[in-house]
Amino acid sequence: MPYKILIVEDEGLIAHDIAGRLEDLGHEVIGTVATADEAVALASGADAVLMDIRIDGDRDGIEAAREIRERCHIPVIFLTAHLDRATLERAKLAEPFGYLVKPLGAASLQPAVEVAIYKHRMERQVAEHEAWLRTTLASTAEAVVATGADGRVRLLNSAAEALTGWTQAEAKDQPWSKVLRLLPADAEGDMEELAPLAILRDSPVELPALCRLVSRDGREIAVEGAVAPVRIAAEAGTVGTVTTFRDVSVRRWEENQLRQSQRAETAARLAAAASHDYNNLIAIIRTRSENLLMQFGEYSAALGPIEEIHQAAVAADQITRRLAAFGAREVSHPVVLSLNAMVRRMSRLIESIAGDHIRVRVRLSESAGEIRADPSQVEQAVVNLVLHACSTMPERGNLLLETGGVEFPQSGRMATYSSLALTYSGQEGNPERLFDPISIELAGLMLPLVQSIAAEHGGYVSAQPGQNGGTRLEMLLPSLRQLAVRGAMAEALAAGTGMGGSILLVDRRDSVRGQLHNFFESAGYNLLEAADAGEAIACGQLHEGALDLLIADAGEAQPILDALRSVQPAVRLLGIVDGVEGSVQEIRRPFTQNTLLNRVRAMLAQTE
Numbered sequence: 039m040p041y042k043i044l045i046v047e048d049e050g051l052i053a054h055d056i057a058g059r060l061e062d063l064g065h066e067v068i069g070t071v072a073t074a075d076e077a078v079a080l081a082s083g084a085d086a087v088l089m090d091i092r093i094d095g096d097r098d099g100i101e102a103a104r105e106i107r108e109r110c111h112i113p114v115i116f117l118t119a120h121l122d123r124a125t126l127e128r129a130k131l132a133e134p135f136g137y138l139v140k141p142l143g144a145a146s147l148q149p150a151v152e153v154a155i156y157k158h159r160m161e162r163q164v165a166e167h168e169a170w171l172r173t174t175l176a177s178t179a180e181a182v183v184a185t186g187a188d189g190r191v192r193l194l195n196s197a198a199e200a201l202t203g204w205t206q207a208e209a210k211d212q213p214w215s216k217v218l219r220l221l222p223a224d225a226e227g228d229m230e231e232l233a234p235l236a237i238l239r240d241s242p243v244e245l246p247a248l249c250r251l252v253s254r255d256g257r258e259i260a261v262e263g264a265v266a267p268v269r270i271a272a273e274a275g276t277v278g279t280v281t282t283f284r285d286v287s288v289r290r291w292e293e294n295q296l297r298q299s300q301r302a303e304t305a306a307r308l309a310a311a312a313s314h315d316y317n318n319l320i321a322i323i324r325t326r327s328e329n330l331l332m333q334f335g336e337y338s339a340a341l342g343p344i345e346e347i348h349q350a351a352v353a354a355d356q357i358t359r360r361l362a363a364f365g366a367r368e369v370s371h372p373v374v375l376s377l378n379a380m381v382r383r384m385s386r387l388i389e390s391i392a393g394d395h396i397r398v399r400v401r402l403s404e405s406a407g408e409i410r411a412d413p414s415q416v417e418q419a420v421v422n423l424v425l426h427a428c429s430t431m432p433e434r435g436n437l438l439l440e441t442g443g444v445e446f447p448q449s450g451r452m453a454t455y456s457s458l459a460l461t462y463s464g465q466e467g468n469p470e471r472l473f474d475p476i477s478i479e480l481a482g483l484m485l486p487l488v489q490s491i492a493a494e495h496g497g498y499v500s501a502q503p504g505q506n507g508g509t510r511l512e513m514l515l516p517s518l519r520q521l522a523v524r525g526a527m528a529e530a531l532a533a534g535t536g537m538g539g540s541i542l543l544v545d546r547r548d549s550v551r552g553q554l555h556n557f558f559e560s561a562g563y564n565l566l567e568a569a570d571a572g573e574a575i576a577c578g579q580l581h582e583g584a585l586d587l588l589i590a591d592a593g594e595a596q597p598i599l600d601a602l603r604s605v606q607p608a609v610r611l612l613g614i615v616d617g618v619e620g621s622v623q624e625i626r627r628p629f630t631q632n633t634l635l636n637r638v639r640a641m642l643a644q645t646e
Contacts, residue, residue: 040064041155044084046102047117048072048094056088056117056142063148074102081106086155088138090117091129100125103132113158115150117142181261183281184268185214189233192278201261201285203254218281221258223248232265233279240276242266245283260287288446291500294470316354324351372495374518375413377406377441377456384420388439391424395434405443406456408518411495416515419491422484423460423511426472430464430509437462444514455497455514463508469501472511488513539642540564540583542609544574544590544598557631563638571598578602578609585609586642589634592624612641 043065047053053070060067069080074097081087087106091099103114113135129137135154138146175182181198185191191209194217199205202217209217220229223246236243242264251261263283267276327348331341385400392398409416427437438461445454466472473489485499492499497515504510541563545551551567558565566581568574575598578585585606590598592613602609613624622644625637 040066041085041151042066042068042083043151044068044077044080044087045070046072046074046077046087046089046093046099048090048092052140056147059142059147060151063151065151073097074099074105077102078105078109081110081112084110084112086112086135086151086158087114088117089114089134091125092118100128100132103129103134107133111162113154115154180263180282180284183209183214183218184278185233185281186278187276189214189279191217201251201253201259201283203257214279214281219252220245220261221250221252222246233281236265236279237267237276240267240269251283259285260290262286294500320351320354323354324348327351372410372412374408374410375416376408377458377515378402378404380413380416381420381439381441381458384417387421388424391421392428392437396428396431397436399436399438401438401440403440403442406441406458407443409456409495409515410518411515415491415494419488419513420458422488423513426484427460427462427464427509427511430466431462435463436508443517454517456517457512457514459510459512461504461508461510465507466501466503466509469503469509472501473499539586540566540581541587541589541638542566542568542574542578542581542585544568544571544588544594546570554631554634558635558638561635574598575601579605581606587612587638589638590614610641612637 043060045053045056045060045067047056047070053072057067057070068083069076071077071080072093073095074093075095077087077089077093077099087103089099089103089106093099093102099116103116106112106114114132115136115138116129116134117138117140119140135157136150138150175193175195178195179197181201182193182195183191183198183202184193190211190213194202194204194206194209202209204212204217214233215230218229220232222229229246229249232243232245243266244264245262247262249261251259253259261283263281265279265281268278268280269276327344330344331348381400381402388400389398424437424439428435431437440457440459440461442457442459443454444457473485489499492513492515495515497513499511499513501509501511541558543551543554543565545554545567546569548569551569555565555567566577566585568577571594574588574590578588578598579602585602586608587610588595588598588602589612592615595611595613599609599611611623614627615624616627619626622637622640625634
């Protein structure tokens, strides 16, 4: 295969001889130069460079080779008649692809050129693969930790750095178990055996269920994932392991909230049904016992048993009333209120409930903001939380009431909630089941009522161990800002237009349309979708209201525009092109969703 070769040689006769030999072999000599500057200037047009180490000028061939490799990324073969040890060490730093000793022979010249170019291409392929892998590891949402056969960390991607709290530089050569401090659900599990077990099985090993990762700063994060062995070839054996894991704290929290709500809803329905069924029976027993008490004399032998029956009926009636109250949905009267102002008003009540043996502290944050809720119900929820916390500290204890703002991902967007949390020194046996109805007594229904109130307002409740012992109860209620976003989005969708306008997207790929639909709606736009031109025309003609923008392949967009002009005269086009963008009305693929959103905003802003 012919190649383009650059010869760097300050001896004219030698350069001429090498050029003739190369041309006889079928190669093209693009030039013969004698200095480093000339070599660097012409190297970009060559497939390989034959470089004499000792050449004319201030710089020798080693310095020229290093610059050519950095700038042009092409292989350099050194030519030399004699080479001392110091020069050889310098030459190795330039990473040459071979050495040829002058005078050159035809038998050695051709193999040197072929091997150098082949090795260079292989190195380029390896470098490209490494670049792909680095980018993939850096951008993936999965945390990845790679270790060598000795069990020491070789690599962490950015997701693993964020979860573990270790940087790549700090974690390198550290033991796997030191960087990944994993805690099993039970005390009997040995997490350090996962990597050896994966190597022994020669297959991935799943992390135990309900596994937790302790980050470097002491946070406990619920994770799931697997440890897999790394093998080069069957005969080479295992060279290490790769641990992949992800943070599932939010998912487990949402699952727990869903189970909690379902249990509370089921208990409420059962309570309502039971109170309804037993209420009439208890009323009959109570009425008849009262009649019997009036009929029998004061000294009758049956008076005592009848009084016991009547007292039991009264107690049963109170129980059914509690069940009815728990199962009934109170009619709320929501108003806009400040969570901090409400807690300030209740501070003396909270102190009186706690008594002298419990130290009460209140910490208010401006980030709590305002909520839209029924004041009496929220106050009842706060009182119930405080009563329960105090019941766990009969002798003495500490209670901290805090407010704040919380954001977490929900349905593809960040949701904002106002938080009211109680942290107290009392110990709870099973925090996850605190909001389950445990009895029909008033104490057993206090926390389930808090769960019911939070759910009625679109919020959540949670219980978890405190960081320094004790327990933390938290109630999240949608902030006024979150409610405003929900309302604006609902009104915009109901009206058939987004807050930012209506857009028609034409793309054959279902997954792309689905991703962009969620992304644009979260940004306040109403995105209509079509898989082809026929669907796009039908969608645009049936759409009620103005259609602001059409996003489609530039080569297929004109027939769609022509068909829609009669019903959508103001619609504009953002054409997707594969080449250079001709104007702001075009966008070159591939593009990110943020790039597309910015271009859409720019176009719609021009029309306003």
